[in-house]
Amino acid sequence: MDTDALTAGTLQRLRATRPYPALSLTMPTHRRAPDNAQDAVRLRNLVAEAGNRLDADPRVSREAGDAVKAQLERAVTDVDQRRALESLVVLADADEYQIWRLPRTAPERVVLSDSYLTRNLVAAKAGAQLFWVLNFSAEHAALWSGTVEGLREEKGRGFPLSPPHENFDPERQARSGDAPSIYVSEDTRSFFRTVDERLRGVLAADPRPLFLIGLPQALSLLEDVGECARTAACKVAKGTTAETTAAELSRELETALEDWRAQGAAAVRDRLDAARGAKTFAGGLDEVWAAAKEGRVGLVAVEEHFQRTVRVTEGHLVAVDPADVAPGDEEVREDIVDELIETVLDNGGEAVFVADDSLADHGRVAAVLRF
Incomplete structure (x- = not known):
């Protein structure tokens, strides 16, 4: 998988x-x-x-x-x-x-x-920083699953979608120049309500940031008739069709995705800085682990390749060399970092991974505490 x-x-x-x-x-x-x-x-x-x-x-x-x-x-x-x-x-x-x-x-x-x-x-x-992308118009709506690897069209979850009947005559629109009129028709409004309903189901089952890409009229109408567009991470005003490829969409989204990722990294740094000022900061594996066991960690940040094998002694962690661990030693945690992350997630907190050496002054792991 x-x-x-x-x-x-x-x-x-x-x-x-x-x-x-x-x-x-x-x-x-x-x-x-x-x-x-x-x-x-x-x-x-x-x-x-x-x-x-x-x-x-x-x-x-x-x-x-x-x-x-x-x-x-x-x-x-x-x-x-x-x-x-x-x-x-x-x-x-x-x-x-x-x-x-x-x-x-x-x-x-x-x-x-x-x-x-x-x-x-x-x-x-x-x-991977998973996200959803919806490219849509009055004639189609396609959902894409996005990662750092690229986009993959989601063939399921109610997508792709087309309106139940043809909404317009493209040759007449080309002659008369009234292409925007399709976005004021009740048929299109009804279609966009269906799109929004399907999107809400997707986001409820698998919450991720949502990127929307469509003509300005389409973006405005989706926001008017539904809920998802109002909380989208970004809207890209660009026309697409049902034949638009993953590579073409990726090019259109490139700037928006770069901005979104930079904002995410900055937000983690800001939360850690604010926690230090508010005295709700914990640093170092032993301190963060103890807070996590008490359910006090709202966010844990861990350096990408940090791992430790430890022995739990009187409620504290003592690092040990994995080569010195006897098989079946129940006091040893082979990867206490994994257990720490699981504990934080199980208690409703967040876990993020940051660049190696970025937390060198804090023992490679830091946390924002709830109290």
Whole structure:
């Protein structure tokens, strides 16, 4: 599965506690030859390491270990190297497996826990900066799922849409020059109400920023008859058709998307700065983790590649070398950063990933506290 399938509900299900062992395997991959030739070998090596970890863990029965190994083998068979992006995540327990292709790198890791490792998925979702694009006119409405990778048309969720009958005579409009009149007709108003209704359903199920692209008359009418246009992240006044391609839309949206992403990064910095002034700032893994366990974190910012293996001792975190951890040591958290992010999300907070070294003065992780 790809990044735009990562809804909040999906992530919540993946973070749910499940019978031990839930196995998470991550590795970097390559999109093109000749580098991608090594990916299959690295995957097999990691699967072998996973098998050894399962065999050595005293908490894993032979039956459970064999079941997880069987799921891993099925996953390996289903991995399509031709569709590789920057990393691969395989999640498996005794009953299922999932394969995720992510457009950002991930380290080679095998983790056994009572839930799946989701920090790479959360990072991919945050980094992909998912958004919706609606390109529309009186004759069509198409919905596109957007990521940093580009646009993909959404064939579902009630889209694409066309009006129930032909609204106009284009040759007559060309002769008379009255093209805007179509946007005052009741048929078009009714069509746009339907578009807005479908959009509201999409945004309720998968909230994302919405970008609208259409003629000025179309943008104005959609705002007049519905709700979604009033809260859109951006409106681009440009005519499109049902045949407008993803590449053409991306070019039209380029400036708007750059502005939106810059505003998002600045907003995170501003929130952290304001929290320092208001004494609602926490910095460093131990301090932020303690606040998260109390449900006090409204926003956690983590450097992109920051991870720590720790031992929890008397309510505090003590970093340990993963090489020194014995199999089955229940006091050790293999990736406390992942647990931190899950805790914040489960308590209704936000998680964002920032550039490496941008939080060097705060122990690589910082938070805005609710109280």
